[in-house]
Amino acid sequence: MKVLFAASEIHPLIKTGGLADVAGSLPIALKKQGIDIKLIMPAYSGILDKVKPIKRETNLGNPFNTGDLILLESSLPNSDVPIYLVQCQSLFERDAGPYLDSYGYDYPDNHIRFAAFSWVCAFLAQHGQLLGWKPDLLHLNDWQTGFAAAYLKAWKTQHPPIITTVHNLRYNGSFPLERFPDVRLSNDLLNMHGMEFYGQFSALKAGLVFADAITTVSPTYAKEILTPEYGDGLDGTLSAISHKLTGILNGVDYDEWSPEVDPHIDTQYSIDSIDKKLANKLALQRENNLPEKPEVPVFGVVSRLTEQKGLDLIPIAMETALKQGAMLILLGSGDATLEAQYLALQERYPQQVAVRIGYDEAYSHRLQAGVDILLIPSRFEPCGLTQLYALKYGTLPLVRKTGGLADTIFEVGNKANGFVFENASIKDLTDAIQRSLAAFANLGTWRELQHNAMGQDHSWKRVTGEWISLYKKLLSNA
Incomplete structure (x- = not known):
């Protein structure tokens, strides 16, 4: 053929x-x-x-x-x-x-x-x-x-x-x-x-x-x-x-996107050595001149900065979580207004928010391995690959229920591997962020979700x- x-x-x-x-x-x-x-x-x-x-x-x-x-x-x-x-x-x-x-x-x-x-x-x-x-x-x-x-x-x-x-x-x-x-x-x-x-x-x-x-x-x-x-x-x-x-x-090409073989990350790990993921979190905080705080939940974004991706919702929806001590690390570029909003957020929370405008393939790997929760609040998403990468790295996706995100990320049931919200609104995203923080606070719940995520085969x-x-x-x- x-x-x-x-x-x-x-x-x-x-x-x-x-x-x-x-x-x-x-x-x-x-x-x-x-x-x-x-x-x-x-x-x-x-x-x-x-x-x-x-x-x-x-x-x-x-x-x-x-x-x-x-x-x-x-x-x-x-x-x-x-x-x-x-x-x-x-x-x-x-x-x-x-x-x-x-x-x-x-x-x-x-x-x-x-x-x-x-x-x-x-x-x-x-x-x-x-x-x-x-x-x-x-x-x-x-x-x-x-x-x-x-x-x-x-x-x-x-x-x-x-x-x-x-x-x-x-x-x-x-x-x-x-x-x-x-x-x-x-x-x-x-x-x-x-x-x-x-x-x-x-x-x-x-x-x-x-x-x-x-x-x-x-x-x-x-x-x-x-x-x-x-x-x-x-x-x-x-x-x-x-x-x-x-x-x-x-x-997903797991020869390229897997924490077991990834040459770009600080410490390689697998579903059987998930505790080693923490070293990547601390390394990412160091790289971004943020305080090394293992106990603090770190949210991540790797995306084009467009309205389609729902990136206009995050700066406001993250406010409560940032006031509770969470961190946000972003890699992306696109709409100049959105770029300015994220840079302004970094100025207001210099010890909690790190923004890198542009795209860096190796850094995107380090971000996937280092953050705890990946934000993907897309208004529409034909498939999405970043959530599939995140699953393999034990990073839990927080997504809007649309397109390929709806096909791959689940919040309830025995396949639960992330957090899902329905409407492209600041309220729904804020509520989902709060649910993710509650899950992060319970190590047993968090590990179960991570094992579900890393155990899936999207090869x-x-x-x-x-x-x-x-x-x-x-x-x-x-």
Whole structure:
């Protein structure tokens, strides 16, 4: 079974969010199960320095008048999974990030950049035999690959089945209609059953309506996006094609995220040596110039600072806990107003609050290992990976009941492994924080919750069977 797995970011090559973690670990897990899988992503600046030596390069021409599209063949630095890199200097070699310029704005030619990338994905799905490898399945991820489904539709020839995985429906890759000619697609696709989206055209919608199967990154999110509240304008479209939709929960790479092997943390530990977690707490307090107080509950946040993540609720909801002596350690960046709120909170509670604006992969590991409770009050959360990391580290997640958070974190019953609140309100979050403090004060209760958390298996190995079953189903229907 040959699968071409297309993504706009892949860890450890480049990462802006959870998509990169999934794209960097699910294919490795599938390859271990015997799937002949190859990755494909754009060759952004600096990427070629991170992969293994290029084995072959193929010039695919200049279909968008942006310079030749060169297909480079290599493999991931941390595995033997092959990867195609799409090189085009004018499109992908930018000084800033993969999607935003140095001022935080979308690149004005993002529609052309990811149309070109998608065109190459579609070309390989259609004509891969010319390069000695043609996929049986094309697995697309998010809007940046959605145009590929449109090209295969437009070419009107037989092609492999297409799966589109939605990691976050809110980012739908929509652009003004006057830019549609730039992506070299037929106007026949511009209708309500095609790419047209409220007077614009949407790459993600193309990936949805022209796919043979659609997946989301958790079962609950698959149900939520059929409603106006979570559907972001696509709920009607998705409801009409809901027979193609399924939710498969993300997994975690425990070679990277486990306190038993983590090279970034102060002291390694396991479910059988959970007392050693305390050394990481004290080390994190030291690193942040906070008093070393083992008896004080430490809350943590590792997140983009956005309203979607509910990060506007925490500064007020934490006030009571801070007055009771709790600590808060945050790593994140995003909305400038939210950044300022957290920095102001740090100024008011310098002995209890530590804020680091930005992202630091190694520090995020130390934070997961060092805090007691991880706050994830998201308004919506397609899957969430930080709560899965936290469980493995014996750090109890405190979450809002939505999406993948609802599928993985439970406050009552024999699977209790964290704290859950219903409504995205300061009151509900404050109440949940107080419940977590009460649990923390009882060591027996706390240890039981930690054992439940660390004993769960959210490895990719556990979920690859669901992916392989879906792949087989699509091939049998093809």
